[in-house]
Amino acid sequence: MxxxxxxxxxxxxxxxxxxxxxxxxxxxxxxxxxxxxxxxxxxxxxxxxxxxxxxxxxxxxxxxxDFEFGAVTEYESGDLEFVIRPGRQNDFDGLIETIRDVTAEETYVVAETIAEELLYEDAVTRHNSVKSRMFFVATVDGEVVGWTHLDLPQIDQLQGTAQQTVGVREEYRSHGIGSKLLQRGIEWGEANGFRKVYNSIPITNDRALEFLTEHGWDTEAIRRDHYEIDGEGVDEVMMAREL
The missing domain is CATH 1.10.10.10 (Winged helix-like DNA-binding domain superfamily/Winged helix DNA-binding domain)
Known part of the structure; x- marks a missing residue:
């Protein structure tokens, strides 16, 4: 399917x-x-x-x-070996822990929302007449250390676009894991006929904005004071990449 x-x-x-x-x-x-x-x-x-x-x-x-998202791929970066593969239901706890680890360090409201959806729905993958959700995960020795998530609306007018998030635990950064995850999601989107992926990030999250810009994403719009963080209005930067 x-x-x-x-x-x-x-x-x-x-x-x-x-x-x-x-x-x-x-x-x-x-x-x-x-x-x-x-x-x-x-x-x-x-x-x-x-x-x-x-x-x-x-x-x-x-x-x-029965979703077929693609193969398991192994990588080496120095003395670190990691795997990127489709997310499964038994990754549930690891995904929650990894998303919370990333969002505890830097504000990433969309990722926080995804974690709450996972907890509420108790299901990693969703596919129904309204929406689909899928994950690829990065693992080290079987432990989830990073993710990329695609939220795929089933409404006809929105079917060409997908929301993508990505994150890696701090101790596993600087090994190219985030780049591999981001690219895996983009390649999957291209192969399945999507024309654009997008991501929405608080303007205070400099690391995420720099990461996406370095990987060819563009700023599509800025929503002024879209978030309230620590009692202050914070702009949301809407990033996108054409596929």
Whole structure:
């Protein structure tokens, strides 16, 4: 299933199965059968169809939505080895910790909002008729140390643009991890037909603004006093990159 493809269903039962998995990130097959109260044979028929059509995948009795974001890539920077790969539901805690680590050091309101959405929804990946959300993560020895996130609206007028965020834990910076994450998200956007990615940052976050500018992003607009930080109005810089 492509992320730009809105999910469609052949029956109400199929829709119920998919939407429950989508909302919860991962669900055990037997738990889903109990919750939906469908006859076992009917449940099995609809589930197998969803899997065959690329909507759901199953691993050891655990179901999740079937998004194919790309391969796992390994990198070396000096004596540090890191991996960049698609985010998974079992990255949930590591993502929250990493986003909070980054936003504790520098104000990054959009990233803080994403962390709150993750906690509220308890799901890393989302894909429904309104919006899609996906992550790539950077890991060192299996630990999440950085992320790039793309928020992908499903409304027709907005489908060509995606909001992208990126962040790396302070102790893992200066190894090119942020650049690799940013580029991975951009390449994915290009491959999936998006025409622009954008990011909104407080003007006080000099490091983030410099990082994006160095990677070819332009200032599209400035919203005056858009944030209130420590009791003072702070401008928001809206950065974008054409794909």
């Amino acid at each position: 492509g992320v730009t493809e809105r999910p469609t269903f052949s029956s109400e039962a199929s829709k119920q199965i998919y939407e429950y998995v989508e909302r919860h990130g991962t669900v055990k097959r037997h738990r889903l059968l109990d919750v939906l109260s469908l006859p076992a044979e009917e449940f099995q028929t609809h589930l197998e169809a969803l899997k065959a059509n690329g909507y759901l995948q199953e691993d050891g009795g655990t179901l999740q939505i």
